[in-house]
Amino acid sequence: MKQRIKLFVNGEAYEVYTEPNRTLLDVLREDLELTGTKRGCDSGECGACTVLLNGKPVNSCLILAPEVDGQSVVTIEGISKPNLPLHPVQEAFIEKWAIQCGFCTPGMVISAKALLDRNPEPSEEEIKLALAGNLCRCTGYVKIVEAVKAAAEKMKEGRS
Amino acid sequence: MTVQISRESLIGKSLTRVDALEKVTGRAVYGDDIKMTGLLYGKILRSPKAHAKIKRIDVSKALALEGVKAVVTGKDAPFRGGEALRDQPFLAIDKVRFVGEPVAAVAAVDERIAEEAIKLIEVEYEDLPAVFDVMDALKPDAPIIHEELHTYEHIPIVQPVPGTNICAKFEFERGDLEKGFAEADVVIEDTFTFAPSHHGQIEPFMAIAQVDYNGRITVWVPNDAPSRLRKDLSDAMKIPQDRIRVISPPYMGGGFGGKGGLKVEMVCIALAMKTECRPVKIRLTREETFEATLTRHGAVCWVKMGAKKDGRIVACHSKLYYNTGAYAEKGPTVTLHGCESGVGPYDIPNIKVEGYCVYTNRPVAGALRGYGLPQSSWAHESLVDMLAHKLGLDPLEIRLKNALVEGSINPIRGDELFSVGLKECLEKAAKAIDWYKKRPPNRGVGIACEYKATKTPSGSTAFVRIEQDGSVEVVTSSVEIGQGVRTILTQIVAEELGASPNMIKVTVPDTDYTPFDASTTASRTTFHMGNAVREAARDAKKQLLELASKLYGISPERLDTWDGKVFPKEGGKEMSFREVITSHYRAGLSILGRGSYYPNIPGTLFSAHSVFYMYAAHAVEIEVDPETGVITILKYAAAHDVGRAINPKACEGQIEGGVLQGIGSTLYEEILFDDKGVMLNPNFRDYKMPTSMDMPKVIPIIVEAPHKEGPFGAKGIGEITLVPVSPAIANALFNAIGVRIKDLPLTAEKVYFAIKKQKGGN
Ligand code: FES
Numbered sequence A: 001m002k003q004r005i006k007l008f009v010n011g012e013a014y015e016v017y018t019e020p021n022r023t024l025l026d027v028l029r030e031d032l033e034l035t036g037t038k039r040g041c042d043s044g045e046c047g048a049c050t051v052l053l054n055g056k057p058v059n060s061c062l063i064l065a066p067e068v069d070g071q072s073v074v075t076i077e078g079i080s081k082p083n084l085p086l087h088p089v090q091e092a093f094i095e096k097w098a099i100q101c102g103f104c105t106p107g108m109v110i111s112a113k114a115l116l117d118r119n120p121e122p123s124e125e126e127i128k129l130a131l132a133g134n135l136c137r138c139t140g141y142v143k144i145v146e147a148v149k150a151a152a153e154k155m156k157e158g159r160s
Numbered sequence B: 001m002t003v004q005i006s007r008e009s010l011i012g013k014s015l016t017r018v019d020a021l022e023k024v025t026g027r028a029v030y031g032d033d034i035k036m037t038g039l040l041y042g043k044i045l046r047s048p049k050a051h052a053k054i055k056r057i058d059v060s061k062a063l064a065l066e067g068v069k070a071v072v073t074g075k076d077a078p079f080r081g082g083e084a085l086r087d088q089p090f091l092a093i094d095k096v097r098f099v100g101e102p103v104a105a106v107a108a109v110d111e112r113i114a115e116e117a118i119k120l121i122e123v124e125y126e127d128l129p130a131v132f133d134v135m136d137a138l139k140p141d142a143p144i145i146h147e148e149l150h151t152y153e154h155i156p157i158v159q160p161v162p163g164t165n166i167c168a169k170f171e172f173e174r175g176d177l178e179k180g181f182a183e184a185d186v187v188i189e190d191t192f193t194f195a196p197s198h199h200g201q202i203e204p205f206m207a208i209a210q211v212d213y214n215g216r217i218t219v220w221v222p223n224d225a226p227s228r229l230r231k232d233l234s235d236a237m238k239i240p241q242d243r244i245r246v247i248s249p250p251y252m253g254g255g256f257g258g259k260g261g262l263k264v265e266m267v268c269i270a271l272a273m274k275t276e277c278r279p280v281k282i283r284l285t286r287e288e289t290f291e292a293t294l295t296r297h298g299a300v301c302w303v304k305m306g307a308k309k310d311g312r313i314v315a316c317h318s319k320l321y322y323n324t325g326a327y328a329e330k331g332p333t334v335t336l337h338g339c340e341s342g343v344g345p346y347d348i349p350n351i352k353v354e355g356y357c358v359y360t361n362r363p364v365a366g367a368l369r370g371y372g373l374p375q376s377s378w379a380h381e382s383l384v385d386m387l388a389h390k391l392g393l394d395p396l397e398i399r400l401k402n403a404l405v406e407g408s409i410n411p412i413r414g415d416e417l418f419s420v421g422l423k424e425c426l427e428k429a430a431k432a433i434d435w436y437k438k439r440p441p442n443r444g445v446g447i448a449c450e451y452k453a454t455k456t457p458s459g460s461t462a463f464v465r466i467e468q469d470g471s472v473e474v475v476t477s478s479v480e481i482g483q484g485v486r487t488i489l490t491q492i493v494a495e496e497l498g499a500s501p502n503m504i505k506v507t508v509p510d511t512d513y514t515p516f517d518a519s520t521t522a523s524r525t526t527f528h529m530g531n532a533v534r535e536a537a538r539d540a541k542k543q544l545l546e547l548a549s550k551l552y553g554i555s556p557e558r559l560d561t562w563d564g565k566v567f568p569k570e571g572g573k574e575m576s577f578r579e580v581i582t583s584h585y586r587a588g589l590s591i592l593g594r595g596s597y598y599p600n601i602p603g604t605l606f607s608a609h610s611v612f613y614m615y616a617a618h619a620v621e622i623e624v625d626p627e628t629g630v631i632t633i634l635k636y637a638a639a640h641d642v643g644r645a646i647n648p649k650a651c652e653g654q655i656e657g658g659v660l661q662g663i664g665s666t667l668y669e670e671i672l673f674d675d676k677g678v679m680l681n682p683n684f685r686d687y688k689m690p691t692s693m694d695m696p697k698v699i700p701i702i703v704e705a706p707h708k709e710g711p712f713g714a715k716g717i718g719e720i721t722l723v724p725v726s727p728a729i730a731n732a733l734f735n736a737i738g739v740r741i742k743d744l745p746l747t748a749e750k751v752y753f754a755i756k757k758q759k760g761g762n
C-alpha cells in the first residue's frame, strides 16, 4: 500500500506517494529526480548517498521513506545554486583537486560540510574520522583531506 | 623590431579540472541518472552453479507476469563476444561456467516486477565437476571448461591450446638461459601467490540499450572504449559496426579497467531486441558488480634468478600462471603484459618468461589497474630483495646496479629503450624516506620498481573545431573516467592552438559523431589522444592563420595565436578567433582541424614492443606490531617517470589513488569463495577497501624523462601507480622483522603467524 509522505528537500515542500519499503534515496533519485545523491551500494557501506537529515549526515539508502515524513533533507543540490557562490567546501574541493571520477564527491561534500558545521576547526584525525564512512576509490583521500582543511581555513577567514 | 609577446605555457601547470564544478555541485550526470521515455528495467537471473549443464529453462511463468515485456535466455542471443578471444555468450548457452553467470533476463515496466519475474524462471542444472585453482586446472585430468575452445575466433597474438584449460600461452626468450645460470655465483628461486581482488569502483555497472525500428542498436554505457565496444559487439553479433551506436553517459564513476569489454551490454542488448523499440536499462547491484563483472587475476608466479657476487643479475626465468576465470575477457593480454614485465626493469642478458592464461570456474578476471603486472611484479620484486639479502647487498643498490637506463635493451622484446627515468625514480623515492637511516626495532624500509608497456600499436583520431563564435570543441572518443582526460586534452589544445582553456570544451564520446579511439586504457590516452588532438589543433591553427593572413595582408608565417587571439609576430592589432572567422565568412562557418596518431611500429594489436614505457619506484617505511601482526605505513614515497607532467596535480592524484588502491590489495583486500565457487564477500562490508582512516603519508614524486614522440614529451601514468606497492611493503616487512611472506594479502593474521613461526620454529 502506497503512503503519502510530505518532506522538505532543500527548502522546498514535496509530497510523494510511495511504497513504505522504498528508501529516502529512492525517493530523492527517482521521484524527485534529484540525482546528485549517488547510489553506490544501497546498503549503508559507501556513503555516496549521504544527505543531511535535519542537519545530520545520514546514508539515505538506509532510511525508509516513511521515516522522513515531515522532516527536512538537504541534498548536494541544496548546497549551492547556479550563479551563486559555492560553499567553501566545494571551492576547496575544486582548488585542491579533491575530485577524480566524482561519484563519491556529493557524499564527501555533505559529510565535510556537516563536520565543519559542528566542528569548525577539526584536526586531521577528526577529518579522517568524519569521512571514514565515505569510500573513494580514486583519490586515495589525500587531496580530499587537504580540501577539508582548506575549507575550514576559508570558513574561518569568512567569520573573522 | 620583434615584440615579445608574453605567453606562459599551459603545459606543466596544475589547471583546475574542467569538470570539477559539475561534479562538486552534484550536477554531473552518470549512467544511472539517465531516464528515457518508455524506459523498461531489466534484471538478470544468474547461475548458482560454478559448472553445470543447463538441462531445461522454463520462462513461461515470468512471461505471464503483468508488466513483463520480454524474457530472454542464451538461445535468444546466440552470440559470443570477447576482445581477444570470442568465448563468452551474451547469456549462458547450454552450460554455465561460474557462479553469477547470466542465465536468463527479464525486462519489465519497473525494476520490482523484473525482480519478481526472474524468481519465477525455472532452471534445471546438471552439475559438472568444477575447478577453481589455477594449478589444478592445468592438470591432465582437470575438467575441461571450454570443450569448443578450438572453434573460438581470436586475435592473432592469442593462441589457445584446445583440449586443455589454457586460454592463451606466451613465451619470451632472449640470450642463453642455461649459460646465464651457469655463470651466476648465486641462484635462487621461489613461488609467489597473488589473491584475486576487485576494482571497487564506487559507481556500480549499468547500461541502457535500445533497438530502433530499423534494427539499429544504441547503447548508453559507461565503457572505457566506445569504439572498441562497437567493434566487439559487431564481431560478436556479426553485424556491421554502423548498425551499432555507443554513447557514453557524460561521466563515469570509476573504471580501473573493469568497465571495458562486454559486461552488462550483452544482456541489455539481448533484452532490447525483444522490447519493440523500447529502451531497457539494467543497473547492477553492488553484489552483482562484485560477483559477475570482473576481478583482478589471482596468480601463481615462479621466478628464478641468477646473479654474480657483485649483484649483477645475469639470468632470470619466470613462469606466470594467471587464473582467468570462466571466460577470456582481457585475460590473454593481461597475461601478455605480465610477461612483458616478467623479469623486472633490469638489464638482464639471459631471460625466459612463460605466461599461462588459464580457465577455471571462477568469475571472469581481466583488466585491473596494472594489467598483469601487480602479479608478476610481486614475484620478481620480492625475489630481487631475497637475492640482495643472500648476497649481502642493499636492496636499493642491487636495483640501481641492474636498472634499465637510456639506451638499454628491453630484456623481453629486445627493443632499444629511450626516455628511461628509472634510476632517478629509485634515487628520489629512497631519499624521500631517508633510506639509509638507522631505524628502531620493528621498523623497516622496502623498495620496489617496475616498468610498464602500453598496448601497441593502437590508434587515436580527433578533430578540433573552431566555431564561428571563436569557441573551440575537441571532438574525441576518449572517456573521462575520473583521470582528468578532458582537462589534459584541454591544456594540450589550448597550448597548441593558442586558445584559452575556458574557450574549449571536450566532447562526450558518441560513436556516431566522435572518431575512432582504441580505448581509454593502458595509460595510453595522454600520449595517443594527446598527440591526435595536438595535430588537430595545429591543423585548425594553420587554417585560422590562413584566413587571418588575408585580413592582415601578411603571410601566415608572420602571424601567431595566443589566448584566443591572432596577432602579427612583429606586433600590431590583435583579432579574436571570432573576429577572424566572422570577418572572413560573414554568414558563418566552422574551421575543422584533423589529427590522428598511430605509432610507426609494425604489427597487429598487442603484438609489438611498446611505443613508450613508464618507469616507477616506490619506497616505504613501515612499523610492524609483533604482538598483533598489524603493519602500519609510516611514509610512502612513489616516484614516477611520466615523460612530462602536463598537469602535475593530475599526476599526483593518480599516484595517491593508485598507491592506496595497492595498499588495499596488499594488506587486506581479497575476494573469498566457498568450496562451491560462491563469492563470500561481495559487498563493501566484507570486502574491506581502504577508507580515509587508512590513508598513509604519501609523497608523490614526478620524474620527467621526456619522450621524443609524446605530446610535449609526455608518456602516461595511471596504471603503473599501483604495481610496485605489494613488493615494496613485503620487502619492508622483511627489513623490519626478518619475515618473508610470499602470498598476498599481508593480513595481520598472516604476519602474526609468520612471526610466531619464526620465533618458535628455529
Ligand atoms: S548507497 Fe548508501 S551507503 Fe552506499
Ligand code: FES
Residues within 6 Å of the ligand: A098, A099, A100, A101, A102, A103, A104, A105, A135, A136, A137, A138, A139, B202, B253, B254, B482
Ligand atoms: S573520486 Fe572517484 S570515488 Fe572518489
